[in-house]
Amino acid sequence: MAAMTADEISAIENRHPQIFQRPAYKRFWPLLLVAGTVLYLGYALWFFSLPQVLRESHWERLPLFLSQWISYDLQPEFRLDQPEITPKYPRFSALGENPDPDWVIKNPDGTHTVQIDGDAKSVTFDKTKATITANGVTVPIALTGSKPVVTGPVPDWVTVHDDEIVAKLGFAGEVRVTVDRVKIRKRFLGWANFVFDTRSPFFGKPYGEVISLIVSGPELKPGTSNLALAADNFWNNAQWQHGDVWTKLLQTIVMAFLGTLLGGIVAFPLAFFAARNITPSGVLSQVLKRFFDFMRSVDMLIWALFFTRAFGPGPLAGSAAIFFTEIGTLGKTYSEALENIDDKPREGVLSTGANEILVQRYGVLPEVVPVFISQTLYQWESNTRGATIIGAVGAGGIGLKLWEAMRTNSNWANVFYMVLLTLLVVFIFDNISNVLRRRLSRTLHDYNRLQAERG
């Protein structure tokens, strides 16, 4: 392709003035928009004092919290000032009443060895000295003086405090040594006691044994079948609270379902009176439309707070909040759908002498029902997500439980369990709603195609 001459270029410019000579504001508005955004972001940086917040934040906690989502730890403590060294576990530790883990070894020479990650990361100690082995290095610690002393070089994963020596062994855990005790944190991947908690008679038994007990074992608790006992132990698992979590989850689902359904039922007749082409009175239409706007604009939060105060915390308050918001949202979308219908079927039915109700039934409904249902399903889907947050302000359901579990910052595994269940529920309901809506839109599509073929 030959290069264009200056004449040719200017000829093109003259031919298309609307492209090459646009007014200044049109040429510069993207630039203005970008500049405005940058200015606003600078303001927001100052408004939220972001540099300070980021400086004072604890990002090192993030990997710790995230690792706690999928792991648990055990923290045995060995008192060295007692006559005999025995491990002590915190109350309610995941090992139950009589812990005897195989990673705490009593050696023949009287020392104890705790394997934190096999033999590669372990600590061996008696009353006079402790030896930490990790990363291929052995660190001996003398415990005879008034404070623990590392004899030899100190690797960078060991921190020497005034009266305590801390060895961080990464994900596997850590060892804290003082002259009178050795404290160990050993971290395990997975969720502890997910099925049966430590009080259950099934605790600590391998799955095969549990199954054979349930199928043909002697009754562990007289008068109750083993199956019922196992189900009860699972449902009331003190650590994971399966029963409570699932009930709360069901409450969230119910809130979204009930709120959306009732909203739809109330909005349905109102929408006919709000649609300008159907309503007998223009004033009524305006009043109803403003009413829908009001219900929508008074936020779901405000409704939730009001109903929580009126009915007390629980799914009733949440359902009522969603119900009131949905009257507005669905009323608006329904009446808009009604205003967009084709008027010819109505006129046809009217011309047969049918009364007002029959006209709506046979002239309007067939056209709008698929749209109505599709919109309602869409709202149901989005309310299932929304019900989780609404719950956190006291409107019941899994939201409140999630928020309470998070406030203590200690039970992240439970939080993750609930999050997984919530994700599962959202996923299932999204898919149900999607399948139903796709079927509906196919009906609509067929209808439109038939209409088009008829001309």
Added chain:
Amino acid sequence: MTLSTTIHSDATRQQADAWRRQTSLRRFYTALGVGLLLVAMFATMWFADEANAGHFFDRLPHILDFLSWLVPKDWNDVWRALFDIASPGDKGTQEFNFPLGRVYIWGGFYIPEYFELMLTTVNVALVSTFIGFVFAVPFSFIAARNLTPSPILRLVVKRFMELLRAFPEIVIAGLFAAIVSIGPVAAIIAIGLHSIGALGKLFYEINENIDMRPEEGLRAVGANWFERVRFADLPQVLPNFMSYTLLRIEINVRISTIMGAVGGGGIGEELKLAISRGFGAKTLALVLLLFVTIILVDQFSAWLRRKLVGEQAFLMSA
């Protein structure tokens, strides 16, 4: 409707019978569906009532008592609460300590507390929508079937956005509250991450519906991926992107209010306090402010969307 026609032949009769059978079957299914829905509705109503702290019919007669605290003794207190003007009813209690919240800007000039809180909530919504937009645009180009050659990359980005969308916001907010301290920044991160997923999905669906001829033209003159996206795709989709982003701002203002109520700062927190303690004047002032703000944001966004993409914006948003 009954069909009363004179039946002339066997063929017509057969047709009419088939039609009747079909209709009655259809009616049966409709009735069954409606019946099941009603059963589900009453069952869930019962369940919700059982699980609630107070029961519906026990509490219903008291609804009006509950509303009685809402009505302030002096209606002027609503304005005083809104603009932080001292109330004659002030006896040192939290209910009427209006001037305490003043945020002094310069000398005696102050912003009333509730306006400041409302500003925080709106700013949280704006910043998180911005975060959502900035990340959703590149993600949406990668996730669009017609623009990305690699199906694996597309799948990864799509799943990632789905996860962001479905992940409960309060969990993200709670996690970051422990890291960056409780307050608006944690709310921004939570709503921002959610917005990436929500906008990204809408954006890539727009991308998949573009006219591909400009793209082919650019490919023919040897443009690379970035040039094709910039000059063929972006001009087509930008108005729609903007329209959805504005819609997202409306939603995010609502979410950031709720986030406030669970510790995310802003007006939600104050509203929760006022309602739970039964401060009538304060509650009315806050509800009024929130109501007006939401209507203003909605109207502004609707006006701008109409300018950007015309009536089309309202068909999609419905």
